[in-house]
Amino acid sequence: MTREVKPRILRRTGTWIFMALLCCGMYAMALVVWLTTMSYNSVGEALMLTSVAMAISWFMIRFGRARVEIHEGGLVIIDVVRREWIPWGAYRRVDTDEGLTIITRGDKEHSSAAFGGSLIDEMLKRRGKSSTVKAATEIKAASRAASPESLREKEVTVKRWELIPADLLLAQVLVCLALTQSGILPM
Incomplete structure:
Protein backbone atom coordinates (compact mmCIF):
# COMPACT_ATOMS: atom_id res chain seq x y z
CA MET A 1 0.00 0.00 0.00
CA ARG A 65 -5.21 30.48 -8.36
CA ALA A 66 -2.17 30.17 -10.65
CA ARG A 67 0.50 28.04 -9.00
CA VAL A 68 3.04 25.25 -9.40
CA GLU A 69 2.58 22.04 -7.41
CA ILE A 70 5.39 19.61 -6.70
CA HIS A 71 4.08 16.04 -6.56
CA GLU A 72 5.86 12.77 -5.98
CA GLY A 73 5.74 11.94 -9.70
CA GLY A 74 6.31 15.38 -11.20
CA LEU A 75 5.04 18.95 -11.45
CA VAL A 76 1.58 20.37 -12.03
CA ILE A 77 1.44 23.88 -13.46
CA ILE A 78 -1.98 25.40 -12.81
CA ASP A 79 -2.32 28.49 -14.94
CA VAL A 80 -5.15 30.93 -15.61
CA VAL A 81 -7.02 28.64 -18.02
CA ARG A 82 -4.94 25.47 -18.34
CA ARG A 83 -3.29 22.73 -16.31
CA GLU A 84 -0.07 20.95 -17.29
CA TRP A 85 1.32 17.72 -15.85
CA ILE A 86 5.11 17.45 -16.22
CA PRO A 87 6.43 14.09 -15.00
CA TRP A 88 9.98 13.91 -13.66
CA GLY A 89 10.92 11.75 -16.64
CA ALA A 90 10.16 14.66 -19.02
CA TYR A 91 11.71 17.38 -16.81
CA ARG A 92 15.13 18.66 -17.92
CA ARG A 93 15.81 21.95 -16.12
CA VAL A 94 14.27 25.12 -14.73
CA ASP A 95 15.16 28.64 -15.85
CA THR A 96 14.54 31.92 -14.00
CA ASP A 97 15.74 34.48 -16.56
CA GLU A 98 12.25 35.73 -17.51
CA GLY A 99 10.07 34.31 -14.79
CA LEU A 100 9.91 30.62 -13.90
CA THR A 101 10.26 28.49 -17.03
CA ILE A 102 10.37 24.70 -16.89
CA ILE A 103 12.14 23.07 -19.83
CA THR A 104 11.17 19.52 -20.77
CA ARG A 105 12.30 16.95 -23.33
CA GLY A 106 12.70 18.46 -26.79
CA ASP A 107 13.48 21.89 -25.24
CA LYS A 108 9.78 22.69 -24.80
CA GLU A 109 9.18 25.56 -22.41
CA HIS A 110 6.36 25.62 -19.85
CA SER A 111 5.70 28.69 -17.73
CA SER A 112 3.11 29.81 -15.22
CA ALA A 113 1.40 33.13 -14.61
CA ALA A 114 2.17 32.59 -10.93
CA PHE A 115 5.86 33.27 -11.53
CA GLY A 116 5.93 35.63 -14.49
CA GLY A 117 8.88 37.95 -14.91
CA SER A 118 8.68 41.44 -13.45
CA LEU A 119 10.98 44.32 -12.60
CA ILE A 120 10.32 43.80 -8.89
CA ASP A 121 11.31 40.15 -9.15
CA GLU A 122 14.50 41.12 -11.00
CA MET A 123 15.39 43.50 -8.17
CA LEU A 124 14.64 40.84 -5.56
CA LYS A 125 16.69 38.31 -7.55
CA ARG A 126 19.75 40.56 -7.29
CA ARG A 127 19.23 40.73 -3.51
CA GLY A 128 18.71 36.96 -3.25
CA LYS A 129 15.07 37.23 -2.08
CA SER A 130 13.21 36.29 -5.25
CA SER A 131 10.25 33.92 -4.89
CA THR A 132 10.95 32.71 -8.43
CA VAL A 133 14.49 31.63 -7.50
CA LYS A 134 13.21 29.97 -4.31
CA ALA A 135 10.60 28.05 -6.34
CA ALA A 136 13.24 26.99 -8.87
CA THR A 137 15.48 25.75 -6.04
CA GLU A 138 12.64 23.67 -4.61
CA ILE A 139 11.84 22.21 -8.03
CA LYS A 140 15.50 21.28 -8.59
CA ALA A 141 15.69 19.62 -5.17
CA ALA A 142 12.49 17.66 -5.81
CA SER A 143 13.71 16.50 -9.22
CA ARG A 144 16.96 15.20 -7.72
CA ALA A 145 15.00 13.31 -5.06
CA ALA A 146 12.62 11.73 -7.60
CA SER A 147 12.15 7.98 -7.34
CA PRO A 148 13.15 5.69 -10.23
CA GLU A 149 9.47 4.82 -10.80
CA SER A 150 8.56 8.49 -11.33
CA LEU A 151 11.30 8.85 -13.97
CA ARG A 152 9.62 6.29 -16.28
CA GLU A 153 6.75 8.52 -17.40
CA LYS A 154 7.94 10.99 -20.04
CA GLU A 155 4.75 12.41 -21.61
CA VAL A 156 3.69 15.97 -20.71
CA THR A 157 -0.10 16.30 -20.45
CA VAL A 158 -1.83 19.64 -21.11
CA LYS A 159 -5.47 20.21 -20.24
CA ARG A 160 -6.53 23.34 -22.13
CA TRP A 161 -9.57 24.41 -20.12
CA GLU A 162 -10.33 23.33 -16.63
CA LEU A 163 -13.76 24.15 -15.23
CA ILE A 164 -13.77 25.53 -11.72
Missing part, protein backbone atom coordinates in the same frame (compact mmCIF):
# COMPACT_ATOMS: atom_id res chain seq x y z
CA THR A 2 1.51 3.33 -1.07
CA ARG A 3 1.16 6.44 1.00
CA GLU A 4 -0.18 9.56 -0.78
CA VAL A 5 2.13 12.50 -0.24
CA LYS A 6 0.58 15.95 -0.05
CA PRO A 7 1.88 18.16 -2.89
CA ARG A 8 4.08 21.15 -2.17
CA ILE A 9 2.35 24.27 -3.52
CA LEU A 10 4.49 27.11 -4.88
CA ARG A 11 2.95 30.52 -5.53
CA ARG A 12 3.57 34.16 -4.87
CA THR A 13 1.68 34.80 -1.68
CA GLY A 14 1.34 38.51 -2.44
CA THR A 15 -0.44 37.87 -5.73
CA TRP A 16 -2.88 35.44 -4.15
CA ILE A 17 -3.73 37.81 -1.28
CA PHE A 18 -3.96 40.83 -3.61
CA MET A 19 -6.38 39.01 -5.94
CA ALA A 20 -8.51 37.86 -2.99
CA LEU A 21 -8.74 41.44 -1.69
CA LEU A 22 -9.59 42.75 -5.18
CA CYS A 23 -12.37 40.17 -5.51
CA CYS A 24 -13.82 41.25 -2.18
CA GLY A 25 -13.63 44.85 -3.37
CA MET A 26 -15.43 43.97 -6.62
CA TYR A 27 -18.20 42.19 -4.69
CA ALA A 28 -18.57 45.22 -2.40
CA MET A 29 -18.67 47.50 -5.44
CA ALA A 30 -21.32 45.30 -7.06
CA LEU A 31 -23.44 45.53 -3.92
CA VAL A 32 -23.06 49.33 -3.72
CA VAL A 33 -23.90 49.72 -7.42
CA TRP A 34 -26.93 47.47 -7.03
CA LEU A 35 -28.25 49.37 -4.00
CA THR A 36 -27.64 52.86 -5.42
CA THR A 37 -29.14 52.20 -8.86
CA MET A 38 -32.22 50.53 -7.39
CA SER A 39 -33.38 53.94 -6.15
CA TYR A 40 -33.41 55.16 -9.78
CA ASN A 41 -35.63 52.25 -10.78
CA SER A 42 -33.08 51.05 -13.33
CA VAL A 43 -32.80 47.30 -12.81
CA GLY A 44 -31.18 46.73 -16.21
CA GLU A 45 -28.28 49.08 -15.56
CA ALA A 46 -27.75 47.66 -12.08
CA LEU A 47 -27.75 44.14 -13.47
CA MET A 48 -25.25 44.97 -16.21
CA LEU A 49 -22.88 46.85 -13.89
CA THR A 50 -22.90 44.08 -11.28
CA SER A 51 -22.41 41.43 -13.97
CA VAL A 52 -19.35 43.30 -15.26
CA ALA A 53 -17.98 43.43 -11.69
CA MET A 54 -18.58 39.68 -11.36
CA ALA A 55 -16.82 38.99 -14.68
CA ILE A 56 -13.79 40.99 -13.54
CA SER A 57 -13.75 39.07 -10.26
CA TRP A 58 -13.89 35.81 -12.28
CA PHE A 59 -10.62 36.78 -13.97
CA MET A 60 -9.09 37.73 -10.63
CA ILE A 61 -10.03 34.35 -9.17
CA ARG A 62 -8.55 32.58 -12.20
CA PHE A 63 -5.32 34.61 -12.02
CA GLY A 64 -5.06 34.28 -8.23
CA PRO A 165 -16.73 26.74 -9.62
CA ALA A 166 -15.79 30.38 -10.34
CA ASP A 167 -16.66 29.76 -14.01
CA LEU A 168 -20.32 29.99 -12.99
CA LEU A 169 -19.73 33.74 -12.59
CA LEU A 170 -19.56 34.01 -16.38
CA ALA A 171 -23.01 32.47 -16.86
CA GLN A 172 -24.69 35.42 -15.19
CA VAL A 173 -23.01 37.81 -17.65
CA LEU A 174 -24.69 36.02 -20.56
CA VAL A 175 -28.05 35.89 -18.77
CA CYS A 176 -27.92 39.60 -17.92
CA LEU A 177 -26.92 40.48 -21.47
CA ALA A 178 -29.78 38.42 -22.89
CA LEU A 179 -32.32 39.93 -20.47
CA THR A 180 -31.35 43.52 -21.16
CA GLN A 181 -30.94 43.12 -24.93
CA SER A 182 -34.24 41.29 -25.34
CA GLY A 183 -36.14 44.07 -23.60
CA ILE A 184 -37.34 41.92 -20.70
CA LEU A 185 -35.39 44.19 -18.37
CA PRO A 186 -35.27 47.84 -19.43
CA MET A 187 -31.94 49.62 -19.47
Whole structure:
Protein backbone atom coordinates (compact mmCIF):
# COMPACT_ATOMS: atom_id res chain seq x y z
CA MET A 1 0.00 0.00 0.00
CA THR A 2 1.51 3.33 -1.07
CA ARG A 3 1.16 6.44 1.00
CA GLU A 4 -0.18 9.56 -0.78
CA VAL A 5 2.13 12.50 -0.24
CA LYS A 6 0.58 15.95 -0.05
CA PRO A 7 1.88 18.16 -2.89
CA ARG A 8 4.08 21.15 -2.17
CA ILE A 9 2.35 24.27 -3.52
CA LEU A 10 4.49 27.11 -4.88
CA ARG A 11 2.95 30.52 -5.53
CA ARG A 12 3.57 34.16 -4.87
CA THR A 13 1.68 34.80 -1.68
CA GLY A 14 1.34 38.51 -2.44
CA THR A 15 -0.44 37.87 -5.73
CA TRP A 16 -2.88 35.44 -4.15
CA ILE A 17 -3.73 37.81 -1.28
CA PHE A 18 -3.96 40.83 -3.61
CA MET A 19 -6.38 39.01 -5.94
CA ALA A 20 -8.51 37.86 -2.99
CA LEU A 21 -8.74 41.44 -1.69
CA LEU A 22 -9.59 42.75 -5.18
CA CYS A 23 -12.37 40.17 -5.51
CA CYS A 24 -13.82 41.25 -2.18
CA GLY A 25 -13.63 44.85 -3.37
CA MET A 26 -15.43 43.97 -6.62
CA TYR A 27 -18.20 42.19 -4.69
CA ALA A 28 -18.57 45.22 -2.40
CA MET A 29 -18.67 47.50 -5.44
CA ALA A 30 -21.32 45.30 -7.06
CA LEU A 31 -23.44 45.53 -3.92
CA VAL A 32 -23.06 49.33 -3.72
CA VAL A 33 -23.90 49.72 -7.42
CA TRP A 34 -26.93 47.47 -7.03
CA LEU A 35 -28.25 49.37 -4.00
CA THR A 36 -27.64 52.86 -5.42
CA THR A 37 -29.14 52.20 -8.86
CA MET A 38 -32.22 50.53 -7.39
CA SER A 39 -33.38 53.94 -6.15
CA TYR A 40 -33.41 55.16 -9.78
CA ASN A 41 -35.63 52.25 -10.78
CA SER A 42 -33.08 51.05 -13.33
CA VAL A 43 -32.80 47.30 -12.81
CA GLY A 44 -31.18 46.73 -16.21
CA GLU A 45 -28.28 49.08 -15.56
CA ALA A 46 -27.75 47.66 -12.08
CA LEU A 47 -27.75 44.14 -13.47
CA MET A 48 -25.25 44.97 -16.21
CA LEU A 49 -22.88 46.85 -13.89
CA THR A 50 -22.90 44.08 -11.28
CA SER A 51 -22.41 41.43 -13.97
CA VAL A 52 -19.35 43.30 -15.26
CA ALA A 53 -17.98 43.43 -11.69
CA MET A 54 -18.58 39.68 -11.36
CA ALA A 55 -16.82 38.99 -14.68
CA ILE A 56 -13.79 40.99 -13.54
CA SER A 57 -13.75 39.07 -10.26
CA TRP A 58 -13.89 35.81 -12.28
CA PHE A 59 -10.62 36.78 -13.97
CA MET A 60 -9.09 37.73 -10.63
CA ILE A 61 -10.03 34.35 -9.17
CA ARG A 62 -8.55 32.58 -12.20
CA PHE A 63 -5.32 34.61 -12.02
CA GLY A 64 -5.06 34.28 -8.23
CA ARG A 65 -5.21 30.48 -8.36
CA ALA A 66 -2.17 30.17 -10.65
CA ARG A 67 0.50 28.04 -9.00
CA VAL A 68 3.04 25.25 -9.40
CA GLU A 69 2.58 22.04 -7.41
CA ILE A 70 5.39 19.61 -6.70
CA HIS A 71 4.08 16.04 -6.56
CA GLU A 72 5.86 12.77 -5.98
CA GLY A 73 5.74 11.94 -9.70
CA GLY A 74 6.31 15.38 -11.20
CA LEU A 75 5.04 18.95 -11.45
CA VAL A 76 1.58 20.37 -12.03
CA ILE A 77 1.44 23.88 -13.46
CA ILE A 78 -1.98 25.40 -12.81
CA ASP A 79 -2.32 28.49 -14.94
CA VAL A 80 -5.15 30.93 -15.61
CA VAL A 81 -7.02 28.64 -18.02
CA ARG A 82 -4.94 25.47 -18.34
CA ARG A 83 -3.29 22.73 -16.31
CA GLU A 84 -0.07 20.95 -17.29
CA TRP A 85 1.32 17.72 -15.85
CA ILE A 86 5.11 17.45 -16.22
CA PRO A 87 6.43 14.09 -15.00
CA TRP A 88 9.98 13.91 -13.66
CA GLY A 89 10.92 11.75 -16.64
CA ALA A 90 10.16 14.66 -19.02
CA TYR A 91 11.71 17.38 -16.81
CA ARG A 92 15.13 18.66 -17.92
CA ARG A 93 15.81 21.95 -16.12
CA VAL A 94 14.27 25.12 -14.73
CA ASP A 95 15.16 28.64 -15.85
CA THR A 96 14.54 31.92 -14.00
CA ASP A 97 15.74 34.48 -16.56
CA GLU A 98 12.25 35.73 -17.51
CA GLY A 99 10.07 34.31 -14.79
CA LEU A 100 9.91 30.62 -13.90
CA THR A 101 10.26 28.49 -17.03
CA ILE A 102 10.37 24.70 -16.89
CA ILE A 103 12.14 23.07 -19.83
CA THR A 104 11.17 19.52 -20.77
CA ARG A 105 12.30 16.95 -23.33
CA GLY A 106 12.70 18.46 -26.79
CA ASP A 107 13.48 21.89 -25.24
CA LYS A 108 9.78 22.69 -24.80
CA GLU A 109 9.18 25.56 -22.41
CA HIS A 110 6.36 25.62 -19.85
CA SER A 111 5.70 28.69 -17.73
CA SER A 112 3.11 29.81 -15.22
CA ALA A 113 1.40 33.13 -14.61
CA ALA A 114 2.17 32.59 -10.93
CA PHE A 115 5.86 33.27 -11.53
CA GLY A 116 5.93 35.63 -14.49
CA GLY A 117 8.88 37.95 -14.91
CA SER A 118 8.68 41.44 -13.45
CA LEU A 119 10.98 44.32 -12.60
CA ILE A 120 10.32 43.80 -8.89
CA ASP A 121 11.31 40.15 -9.15
CA GLU A 122 14.50 41.12 -11.00
CA MET A 123 15.39 43.50 -8.17
CA LEU A 124 14.64 40.84 -5.56
CA LYS A 125 16.69 38.31 -7.55
CA ARG A 126 19.75 40.56 -7.29
CA ARG A 127 19.23 40.73 -3.51
CA GLY A 128 18.71 36.96 -3.25
CA LYS A 129 15.07 37.23 -2.08
CA SER A 130 13.21 36.29 -5.25
CA SER A 131 10.25 33.92 -4.89
CA THR A 132 10.95 32.71 -8.43
CA VAL A 133 14.49 31.63 -7.50
CA LYS A 134 13.21 29.97 -4.31
CA ALA A 135 10.60 28.05 -6.34
CA ALA A 136 13.24 26.99 -8.87
CA THR A 137 15.48 25.75 -6.04
CA GLU A 138 12.64 23.67 -4.61
CA ILE A 139 11.84 22.21 -8.03
CA LYS A 140 15.50 21.28 -8.59
CA ALA A 141 15.69 19.62 -5.17
CA ALA A 142 12.49 17.66 -5.81
CA SER A 143 13.71 16.50 -9.22
CA ARG A 144 16.96 15.20 -7.72
CA ALA A 145 15.00 13.31 -5.06
CA ALA A 146 12.62 11.73 -7.60
CA SER A 147 12.15 7.98 -7.34
CA PRO A 148 13.15 5.69 -10.23
CA GLU A 149 9.47 4.82 -10.80
CA SER A 150 8.56 8.49 -11.33
CA LEU A 151 11.30 8.85 -13.97
CA ARG A 152 9.62 6.29 -16.28
CA GLU A 153 6.75 8.52 -17.40
CA LYS A 154 7.94 10.99 -20.04
CA GLU A 155 4.75 12.41 -21.61
CA VAL A 156 3.69 15.97 -20.71
CA THR A 157 -0.10 16.30 -20.45
CA VAL A 158 -1.83 19.64 -21.11
CA LYS A 159 -5.47 20.21 -20.24
CA ARG A 160 -6.53 23.34 -22.13
CA TRP A 161 -9.57 24.41 -20.12
CA GLU A 162 -10.33 23.33 -16.63
CA LEU A 163 -13.76 24.15 -15.23
CA ILE A 164 -13.77 25.53 -11.72
CA PRO A 165 -16.73 26.74 -9.62
CA ALA A 166 -15.79 30.38 -10.34
CA ASP A 167 -16.66 29.76 -14.01
CA LEU A 168 -20.32 29.99 -12.99
CA LEU A 169 -19.73 33.74 -12.59
CA LEU A 170 -19.56 34.01 -16.38
CA ALA A 171 -23.01 32.47 -16.86
CA GLN A 172 -24.69 35.42 -15.19
CA VAL A 173 -23.01 37.81 -17.65
CA LEU A 174 -24.69 36.02 -20.56
CA VAL A 175 -28.05 35.89 -18.77
CA CYS A 176 -27.92 39.60 -17.92
CA LEU A 177 -26.92 40.48 -21.47
CA ALA A 178 -29.78 38.42 -22.89
CA LEU A 179 -32.32 39.93 -20.47
CA THR A 180 -31.35 43.52 -21.16
CA GLN A 181 -30.94 43.12 -24.93
CA SER A 182 -34.24 41.29 -25.34
CA GLY A 183 -36.14 44.07 -23.60
CA ILE A 184 -37.34 41.92 -20.70
CA LEU A 185 -35.39 44.19 -18.37
CA PRO A 186 -35.27 47.84 -19.43
CA MET A 187 -31.94 49.62 -19.47
